[in-house]
Amino acid sequence: MKLVLIGAPAAGKGTQAARLVKHYGIAHISTGDMLREEVAKGTELGKEAKSIMASGGLVSDELMIAIVKERIQKDDCKNGFILDGFPRTVVQAEKLDEMVKVDKVVYINAPDDVMLERLTARQTCPKCGATYNKLFLPSKVEGICDHCATELTQRKDDTVEAGRNRIKTFHEQSEPLVGFYTEKGILIEVDGTMPIDEITNAIVKGLDA
Numbered sequence: 001m002k003l004v005l006i007g008a009p010a011a012g013k014g015t016q017a018a019r020l021v022k023h024y025g026i027a028h029i030s031t032g033d034m035l036r037e038e039v040a041k042g043t044e045l046g047k048e049a050k051s052i053m054a055s056g057g058l059v060s061d062e063l064m065i066a067i068v069k070e071r072i073q074k075d076d077c078k079n080g081f082i083l084d085g086f087p088r089t090v091v092q093a094e095k096l097d098e099m100v101k102v103d104k105v106v107y108i109n110a111p112d113d114v115m116l117e118r119l120t121a122r123q124t125c126p127k128c129g130a131t132y133n134k135l136f137l138p139s140k141v142e143g144i145c146d147h148c149a150t151e152l153t154q155r156k157d158d159t160v161e162a163g164r165n166r167i168k169t170f171h172e173q174s175e176p177l178v179g180f181y182t183e184k185g186i187l188i189e190v191d192g193t194m195p196i197d198e199i200t201n202a203i204v205k206g207l208d209a
Contacts, residue, residue, distance in 0.1 A: 001024055001026055001080040001103050001104070001207070002080050002081060002083075002100055002101065002102050002103050003020070003026075003080070003081070003082040003083065003102070003103060003104050003105070003106060003207070004082075004083045004086075004087065004096075004102055004104075004105040004106070004181075005017055005082060005083065005084045005085075005105075005106050005108070006105060006106065006107045006108070006174065006177055006178065006181075007107065007108035007109070007110070007192060008110070008112070008115050008166070008167050008170040008171075008174075009115060009119050009163065009166045009167060009170065010110075010115040010116070010118040010119035010122065010163075011108040011109070011110050011115055011192045012108050012110070012118075012192050012196070012199060013084050013085070013108060014030065014084060014131055015131065015137070015196060016106070016108065016196075016199060016200060016203060017030065017082050017084040019200045020082055020200075020203065020204075020207075021082060023200075023204060024080065024082075024207075025079060026077075026079055026080035026081050026082055027074075027076040027077045027079075027080070027081040027082070028081070028082055028084065029068070029071055029072070029077075029081050029082065029083050029084065029086070030084045030085055031064060031067065031068065031083070031084070031085035031086040032084070032085045033129070034067060034071070035049045035053065035059060035067075036053075036155075039053070045063065045067075048063070049063070053157055054156055054157055054162070055157075055162065055165065061089060061091050061092050061095070064086055064087075064088070064092060065092060065095045065096075068083070068086050068096070068099070069099055072099065072100060080103075083096075087177060088170075088173060088174045088177075089173050089174065089176075089177075090176050090177060090180050093177055093180055093181070102186065103186065104186050104187075104188060104206070104207055105177075105181040105186050105187045105188065106187075106188050106190065106203050106206070106207075107178055107181075107187055107188065107189045107190070108190055108192040108199065109189055109190070109191060109192055110191075110192030110193050111193070112167050114192075114193055115163075115167055115192075116160065116163050116164065116167060117135065118133055118135060118136075119158055119163040119166075119167075120158060120159065120160055120163060121133050121134040121135045122134075122154065122155065122158050123139070123143070123152040123153065123154055124152065124153055124154070124155060125145035125147065125148065125150050125152055125153075126150060126152075126153050127145070127148050127150040128145060128147050128148045128150070130145055130146065130147050130148075132145075132152060136196070137196070139152060188203065188206035188207065190202045190203055190206070
């Protein structure tokens with residue numbers, strides 16, 4: 001099964017992707033995580049991406065397409081994968097169509113004010129990558145990872161200003177993907193304001209229908 005997840009920042013894509021990966025036994029490809037890894041390593045790509053990401057902008061189509069093309073050819077993608085963070089533009093979606101046949105696209109929809117509130121409450125474990133949210137998915141001990149007891153951090157682009165820019169960018173550049181995939185008849189839209197378990201159940205129901 002080859003899936004794409006669409007949603008504005010903090011719509012819940014990462015949380016649902018982790019659950020779907022476990023449920024279907026497929027690879028999770030988070031282009032955001034891949035880019036942040038490049039930034040941390042200080043590679044040329046990382047340096048190029050760093051300033052763009054910090055301001056809430058999008059990395060160029062050419063760079064993203066090259067990264068994804070290489071990633072989906074790896075062995076762990078043979079049984080399928082879920083793309084989280086790509087495509088972000090119709091141009092990227094058209095290029096993805098040339099690379100692989102996507103089975104279903106899941107659109108997690110939520111109002112801007114909800115996403116902005118969630119976004120600024122997000123926390124991440126720098127060691128194991130676990131994600132938390134102070135509003136609805138807090139760690140058991142405040143500020144400490146449940147899994148490895150590492151102190152949680154907040155992403156530099158999870159500020160109100162960068163968050164507003166990222167949501168605005170989503171509406172301008174990524175929202176047209178909803179129409180693009182609706183026309184293809186492969187879009188499943190779910191309400192991102194529901195409890196996490198209900199969102200997962202709605203997605204699985206849609207995918208298994």
